[in-house]
Amino acid sequence: MTALDRSRTVAVVGAGTMGQGIAQVALLAGHPVLLHDAVPGRAQAALDAVAGRLDRLVDKGRIAAAEHKAALARLAAAGTLADLAGAGLVVEAVVEDLAVKQSLFAELEAVVDDGCLLATNTSSLSVTAVAGALRRPGRLVGLHFFNPAPLLPLVEVVAGAAGEPSALALAVDTAAAWGKTPVRCTDTPGFLVNRVARPFYAEALRVYEERAADPATIDALLRESGGFAMGPFALMDLIGQDVNEAVTRSVWDAFFRDPKFTPSLAQRRLVESGRLGRKTGRGWFSYDEGAAASSVPEPNTAGAALAPDFVVVRGSLGPAQEVVRLAAEAGIEVREQGGEDGRRGTIVLPSGTPLRLADGRLPGEPSVQFDLALDYAAAKRIGIAFSAGVHAGAVAEATGLFQAMGKKVSVVRDVPGMVVARTVAMLVDLAVDAVAKEVGSARDVDTAMRLGVNYPIGPLEWCERISAAYVRDLLDALHAWYPTGRYAPCPELRRRAAAEEGVISS
Numbered sequence: 467m468t469a470l471d472r473s474r475t476v477a478v479v480g481a482g483t484m485g486q487g488i489a490q491v492a493l494l495a496g497h498p499v500l501l502h503d504a505v506p507g508r509a510q511a512a513l514d515a516v517a518g519r520l521d522r523l524v525d526k527g528r529i530a531a532a533e534h535k536a537a538l539a540r541l542a543a544a545g546t547l548a549d550l551a552g553a554g555l556v557v558e559a560v561v562e563d564l565a566v567k568q569s570l571f572a573e574l575e576a577v578v579d580d581g582c583l584l585a586t587n588t589s590s591l592s593v594t595a596v597a598g599a600l601r602r603p604g605r606l607v608g609l610h611f612f613n614p615a616p617l618l619p620l621v622e623v624v625a626g627a628a629g630e631p632s633a634l635a636l637a638v639d640t641a642a643a644w645g646k647t648p649v650r651c652t653d654t655p656g657f658l659v660n661r662v663a664r665p666f667y668a669e670a671l672r673v674y675e676e677r678a679a680d681p682a683t684i685d686a687l688l689r690e691s692g693g694f695a696m697g698p699f700a701l702m703d704l705i706g707q708d709v710n711e712a713v714t715r716s717v718w719d720a721f722f723r724d725p726k727f728t729p730s731l732a733q734r735r736l737v738e739s740g741r742l743g744r745k746t747g748r749g750w751f752s753y754d755e756g757a758a759a760s761s762v763p764e765p766n767t768a769g770a771a772l773a774p775d776f777v778v779v780r781g782s783l784g785p786a787q788e789v790v791r792l793a794a795e796a797g798i799e800v801r802e803q804g805g806e807d808g809r810r811g812t813i814v815l816p817s818g819t820p821l822r823l824a825d826g827r828l829p830g831e832p833s834v835q836f837d838l839a840l841d842y843a844a845a846k847r848i849g850i851a852f853s854a855g856v857h858a859g860a861v862a863e864a865t866g867l868f869q870a871m872g873k874k875v876s877v878v879r880d881v882p883g884m885v886v887a888r889t890v891a892m893l894v895d896l897a898v899d900a901v902a903k904e905v906g907s908a909r910d911v912d913t914a915m916r917l918g919v920n921y922p923i924g925p926l927e928w929c930e931r932i933s934a935a936y937v938r939d940l941l942d943a944l945h946a947w948y949p950t951g952r953y954a955p956c957p958e959l960r961r962r963a964a965a966e967e968g969v970i971s972s
Contacts (some may be wrong), residue, residue: 474497474553476500476553476554476556477493477501478500478501478502478559479547479550479570480502480558481503481509481511483614483938484559485501485503485559486516487613488557489501489612489620490519490615494505497540500542500544500553502545502546502550503843509544513542529715530655550578553578554582554583555584556578556583556608557586558586562589571586571596571600587609587636588608592626593624593625593653594627601629602718604628605627606629607637609641610624612918618918619646619803619917620646620647620913620914620917620918621648622649622651622659623649623650624649634923647917648807649906649911654903656713656717658906658918659914659915661717661900662911664727665726666694666698666889666906667714667730669888670699673888678878678879678880678884679879680763682766684697685700685765687765687849688886691837691839691846691847692838693845693922694920699751703753704744705743706744707737710735711734711737715729726951728952736750742754765876767876768869768876771869772862772866773796773866773869773870774863774867775798776798777813777815777821778801778961779812779813779814780803780811781803781804784810785838785936786838787929789871790802790813792842795871798867815834817859819833819834819864821836823835823887824884826882827943832852832855832856832860835850835851835880836864836868838886838932840922840923847873847874848865848868849875849878850877851884882944882947889942890928891940892941893925894928895937896956897929898929898934898956901926901955902957912927934962934963934966935963937959938959939963941953942955
């Protein structure tokens with residue numbers, strides 16, 4: 467299968483932001499493009515907007531003046547659906563209403579020829595259901611671009627239940643020819659990105675609801691320790707609280723209210739109050755007109771503390787083993803001993819207090835925990851928490867230890883799994899489950915999460931780094947704390963963990 471020939475017309479129905487973006491992508495790929503909208507005058511206004519963006523690309527030197535002129539000559543408005551009869555591809559980007567989309571495609575099927583590929587840009591509806599009204603439903607695919615379409619490289623190519631392999635292949639090849647990175651996925655709620663990404667927001671909201679930390683501190687930990695480009699609270703404000711919550715509720719409802727996708731009461735209250743984020747000037751943070759980044763509160767950061775002269779390390783710290791090397795490089799004497807009681811490794815502070823990587827388990831003795839990091843050497847901030855019975859001196863020792871490594875320290879309330887660890891564990895669990903259920907390949911899942919939501923690495927790669935056994939144990943511990951099913955590890959994660967431990971063959 468090859469991509470749609472550049473001589474074939476691409477029609478876009480729906481002249482809003484997404485429709486304009488998709489039209490621009492197809493136009494700069496060399497196709498003639500027709501824009502249609504049911505609202506009179508909107509298609510022409512969209513043409514003017516696309517032309518304006520092309521003008522700016524010329525001004526910035528992104529495209530040549532000749533390319534600009536040729537592109538505008540290929541762009542036109544279509545007054546009626548009948549004008550789209552000669553299109554080789556029609557992409558729908560209208561309102562997210564199933565009945566509206568079904569009616570539109572039924573009309574289109576009566577207009578275009580049998581060789582025309584039909585595509586929906588839906589982000590929340592079932593592609594199978596959208597195609598259900600067609601005489602030949604297999605010709606329709608999901609072609610889910612991310613906003614802004616001209617800039618973001620990812621396109622989810624979604625196969626409905628009746629999807630024809632030839633239609634899917636044509637969509638994949640065409641998206642690639644347009645300079646995009648297509649990932650294939652089956653038609654399940656949220657597709658790949660919106661399905662797997664839910665815990666990034668949900669766990670931050672849960673930690674906030676438990677009053678373990680404020681939004682600015684949670685964001686800082688996930689950025690500066692987890693390596694994410696934006697914290698979840700700032701990202702929800704950017705997306706819009708109403709939009710983000712609507713996607714969460716849509717996925718939750720579509721999965722028959724599976725507890726893994728349960729929405730947040732705190733976010734519901736924010737939406738009800740009209741604090742929708744940047745677009746209303748206030749969400750989790752304030753965005754008054756002209757306000758700079760300083761309008762976001764500073765994260766909780768511990769004051770300076772003395773580094774301990776030495777620490778005792780018992781056993782391997784697993785995903786946090788790098789901390790031992792960093793402590794030694796910071797001039798702290800590291801006294802290594804054997805492991806203990808089958809537990810993961812422990813750092814013993816001079817006070818005798820254990821310092822352990824967060825694993826979600828109830829400590830058997832007073833202890834301090836530290837959070838997971840993507841890369842402990844590169845991390846700028848580390849979260850720590852202490853259980854009941856730990857004295858202030860031990861907290862100061864742990865704080866000083868990480869400060870000696872050049873890290874800022876945020877002390878959060880002792881909640882199971884802390885912040886980064888529980889978030890990553892849930893992302894891994896949903897990603898592993900998606901692959902096991904053939905929603906997408908491991909490669910496509912990781913690619914989707916890196917390019918679609920700008921994660922530092924894909925969750926499956928993260929699983930390999932920290933081990934499936936660590937993730938399973940953390941989620942088992944969380945499930946013991948919260949026995950709702952939300953944190954129960956998926957069967958495939960258990961199989962991977964068992965394979966790592968040699969219990970079963972891989």
